[in-house]
Amino acid sequence: MTEHDIELSVNGTTHELTVESRTLLVHALRDELGYTGTNVGCESSTCGACTVHLDGDAVKSCTLLAVQADGAEIGTVEGLAEDGSYAPIQEGFQKEHGLQCGYCTPGMMLAADDLLERNPDPDEDEIREAIEGNLCRCTGYQNIVNAVEFAANEMGETASPEMTAADGGGDD
């Protein structure tokens, strides 16, 4: 089996590793580098549990070979929170009870984050459409939709200067 030396930047940290040609990105992340927050739920790129950011876009890491990601910037759930405070999408999932067993949650949050990047103020239909590649068996999706709306509002408020000035950016 041919092996390849590749370089992956995961949540800003650069890793050099050797992988087989057939090694999937998700297995490189989980088994080689220990980023086990990204989960595997199927092998047919249907469930989205393995969704990560690759150079800023949400992708399913079970359908990409690790060698294809050579040199890429990967973002995983472990990198969502910054300086000890949750990203708005994480806060949304917590506040709105957007998760139960939590297995789909990392992928779901990364897919949702990708949506909010492209569309900061999505309506319900747009949210449901954006996460159609991510399956959740626990929540019935309703509180996930609420969680994404929560994050959108939160990000909207942070982006709006008079709001941050007014409430001092405190959590609530």
Added chain:
Amino acid sequence: MAIFLVVWRQYRVGVSYSHRRHSHMEFSGTFELEDATTEEVWLALSDPVMIEHALPGCEFLVAVDDTDPDFDALREEHADRDVEPTSDPAVIAERAFEEGNHYAAIIGISIGPVNPTFETVVTIDERDQPYMEASGEGSAGDSSFEMSSWMDLDEADDGVEVEWATEADVFGRIAQMGQRVINPAANQVVKRFFSSVQDELREREIAEGGTVEQAQSDEDGRGIVDRILGRSDGSKQ
């Protein structure tokens, strides 16, 4: 390798497979081979070497003594096999399919996410020009199939009409993962097979000198075979 120029005048693969309760898949179709006679087509389709060449993914197709051959030995024996199809009736007669005989083949096929290589054994159940019937089974590590097929040749306006049908049962991984995509995969195989047969027949015709000259004086960019077939435009295939 010449690109496939065949346009199916009449080609259909209807699949009457339904998820619920049915086990086997049925494929059938009719196609026309242009500018050929029933004899020529029968001869071509009687030649295991011809089939071996035309069938996509087929490593070899050889006569065997029984339905349980030693594939490891066959692989070794035929690994670098390079036998050419021929139009020489005498050569074909020597190796032509025979009713009641068994044939072993290694066939690799890609069905969606699954890429099994089947060790296949086929028995010719009936062979009476212009009708042939065969059945067999193939097995790969995690998948297998059982099939029976027939084909019937008929004179058509401009060549030969081949009517064929296959019933297949699939098992294992291809059944689990691949049923959704077996239909297009089978389509692909059948299409390529008959394309190759058509190509071969044309090459024979050209080789026999019939229209070579005309083909060589091609001026308007049409392919050789288009000219042979009297078509005005090459296929985009």
Added chain:
Amino acid sequence: MGIETIEADDLDVESVLGSAVERREDPSLITGEAEYTDDIQRPNMAHMSVLRSQYGHATINGVDTSDAEAMDGVIGVYTADDLDVPGEVPTGWLLDSLKTPAHPLLAGETARYQGDGIAVAVAEERYIASDAVDAIDVDYDRRDAVTDPKEAVNEGAPVVHDDLDDNTAFDWEIGDADETDAAFDEAAHTAEIDLTNQRLIPNAMEPRATVAEYKPGTEELEVHMTSQNPHLHRQLMSGVLDVPEHKLHIVAPNVGGGFGNKIGHYPDEALASWCAKETERPVKWTATRSESYLTGTHGRDHVTHGELAMDEKGVITGMRVKTYAGMGAYLSTFAPAVPTYLYGTLLSGQYDIPAIHCNVVGAFTNSAPVDAYRGAGRPEALYAVERMITLGAREMGMDPAEFRRQNFVPSDDFPHQTPVAVEYDSGDYEPALDKALEAVGYDDLRERQEELREEGRYLGIGFSSYIEACGLAPSELAGQLGAQAGLWESGLVRVHPTGKVTAFCGTSGHGQGHETTYAQIVSDELGIPYDDIEIVEGDTDEIPQGMGTYGSRSAAVGGSALATSSQKVVEKAKKIAAHQLEASEEDIEFENGEFAVAGAPERSMHIQDVAAQSYLAHDMPDGIEPGLEETSFYDPDNFVFPFGTHIAVVEVDPDTGEIEFENYVAVDDVGPQINPKIVEGQVHGGVAQGIGQALYEGAEYDDNAQLVTGSMQDYTVPKAEHIPTMETDSTVTPSPHNPLGVKGVGEAGTIAAPQAVVNAVTDALQPFDVDHIDMPLTGEAVWRAVNDAPDAGAEGGDEAIADGSGIDEDGGEN
């Protein structure tokens, strides 16, 4: 936007119970810190992969493992011949007529379903183990197979187990056949239905997995696995592998959903454990999704004929049900209970029915074993009941809501004894129905339905007034019914010297938020702040004993165990406090954590200070041991019976078969709610799975017993776009049977939703005389029902229906 959550900081002990506090489970789950089984790495860990039968039924003439064994990186390849253990998977529930054919860990001579394990390979790496399995050569003789439960018990059907005469696993009945027949003889009206409750695949997002490690020095086997009930797995696996129970340590780390699929004892977890022992290497096995589909237990799989008898006023006088239930190739752990005692006992629904008889024939088939799937028997029962009730109303020409109301068990008739063995604890059915009717604006809706029909648009309103039996289970009763285990629960509440608390419970949550709700219970009972309480589940070395999480039992049984232990802690602390406060115990009052002398509130002591004194033990009352912790084995007196009414409002396009939700209202009575946000989430998720069954899901085998819905691309797990926004509400009728009055909510939605949806669709299609469509109600199924209906084409605007536009009948693609 639903119920608003509050932060833990805002909780106080007076109101902790019933607060929608944010889940404490979430921080580790939303940061990737949570550890699921496949996340676990061990030094020198090997990987196991399983070779599975590609045939639904075959004789195995031989297995050649030589090529696999010769591969680089392969540690060992094992077949049935290599397993030197008792090695049979046990059945946890017996019935009088039950046949219990052997269920070996690996198939030896016969493979009985597609996916039946034949050999395992252990290798240095995940991919190599899988390569090794591919290199194993099996010499099969394929045999005829059968997968339909009704066909399986017909004469001449292929027999799944050669040592049995036929495929009848059991023949079971409940209720009085003669009385029921008499009710039908005298009936003024009857309604009947033939239905299937299709086979489903549970689809927990996390596939099953195991990491097993054997320590030769201590002879201990430590197994981390995806379990809903680690103690039960310990007990069963101990027998299967012949490892003494005290040397077997089972841990359920974070578990990514279960839905019943992680209750049973499977061969695979035991095989990984055996391989760990055999190779003296830590061994990991993680199922692929396709492997999960083939071998994880499926749910439902009923073929049913049901009849309802009514008098001239539409009062129900009898019900008769005959069901064929698929068991799959082998009996999974609780499989025999699911289509019998969890099914037949619920056929009275919310109704006062004097005579019921039900006969269930269990059938072995060449398919994955069937066991509990969210609801387990109760969805099958309530689907049959509520379909029959809807047809009964139709037969009577009555409004379906009023027909239900007329037949409800009256609120003053509780406890209510049904003719199918169970006694409902408490109930008040009309308020839930009324709330649901009001929420959908029922009267206006019926008017609008009429108006829309004029325009050729078809609105449908579907009811589901459901009941469920939860809180499994009173052990003595369960034993009488065939359970091979008690169904109590244990809870240990330990107050540490500093007044902090660790509480241990034998249930094992996998998404339900037990750590949050249990802490709320213990905080409320002890008056100790919520944040001072830690909850531990899922570890057989830490928790006294346990029966696990299924059957909506955790709050009612596990929560009650913790409440009972907490109460015992308070009792003991009260003695110590009385002694310390120099008062008599009778004079001590306890409120919000404070022990105070009656009439002298300044003489008081907080329970956390009592804890400190109890461990100091310098000044204890006579006869009281030091320390402050208590354990209970709580055994419920009865099942609890949550109920409610769900209403689905849909619009059906008869031209395409497409169904669109206009509304979905769920009014559930699960007793007092410990955490209303979590309750809401459970209802949402349950309803989504119920809608999945109604419209999308179905495991299908072909005639060769090949699973043709073998991947997530072929089996439709509902996506966000498939599930409507739901409106939830509740009524509260406490159960008199447990200290919390709680009833359980985990399965309510799944039990309620399918019939609400099917009733709505068939209501919409009344102009076409469509009385029933078997689930899943795909566009094609609906379109066919409309076209096959006796009245097809009779209505105006039906040209498109007649010409079949939009449907490719061949299903072929080109």
